[in-house]
Amino acid sequence: MQDLLTIGQLSARSGVATSALRYYERMGLLRADRTGGNQRRYARGELRRVAFIRISQQVGISLEEIREALESLPAARTPTPEDWTQLSKLWRNRLDEKITLLTRLRDDLDGCIGCGCLSLRRCILSNPGDQVAAEGPGARLAVPR
Amino acid sequence: MQDLLTIGQLSARSGVATSALRYYERMGLLRADRTGGNQRRYARGELRRVAFIRISQQVGISLEEIREALESLPAARTPTPEDWTQLSKLWRNRLDEKITLLTRLRDDLDGCIGCGCLSLRRCILSNPGDQVAAEGPGARLAVPR
């Protein structure tokens, strides 16, 4: 049982195309050792990184943001507990935000069955009050961006 | 209080650029009436659609998928309760999937503080058993795509 994977093996195990894996490496998300003949050899731990990357992507996080998060992870040397606390805190906030957004969207859709309209106003839209009265009455999007 | 919004007003309220709103219309995600002079006038309800679109996008759902979901919504006529049940069911599954993914990722990150490595294997990776033994031992990504 070798503990280094070829790019083909990593691809097979992760379900991610070799071209994408090379791309991730160029973008600084993945690391690989090289053989004498210049072929990539991945440590097993890289599989976890790939998992992290794909899952994060699936919930709408950009490669750049993922890269930033992964930057504070071990790259041969062991990270300090402080590094970890830092990363986890940061990432947790982003994830919590998304989870909240999704849960509200889902619950709102559920609450909408039978009402005949997409009643998102209750939780997704909010009228922050009189400071927007100049633009006239009505709800405004309470979603960033 | 007029009940039709110009594209500029819809943009201001939703935080979405007018160019994006026109794009959404071309893609079939949004509808607008026209004035005699060919300018767009949006019903207030379109704000809800925009909210739905942006939130869905933020959690990694493509415009095409969003369009499909919105297709079963009222476009002047009232949808049947069956339409709603259908849409909500479909969408709920997608959202549940994403929520589960996010929650596991978040909790796993939390569980990782102090251990010195990104221990995602416990929940994100799984070894589905012997049917993959031919490719050698080890975990495989249990994430679609």
Added chain:
DNA sequence: CCTTGAGCTCAAGTGGGCTTCAAGTTGCAG
């Protein structure tokens, strides 16, 4: 009436995230 800002269309450009292609090299099985 005239100006000015908001809106219109169509076409081209942009950036992210890859995939594909061409042309050459490596590494393992026989």
Added chain:
DNA sequence: CTGCAACTTGAAGCCCACTTGAGCTCAAGG
């Protein structure tokens, strides 16, 4: 030691989701 699949790089191409620009029209105030 040979043959062939798997690997290498670099450049170009592709799809999505917009944005930008040119050149025009519309609508409301002075």
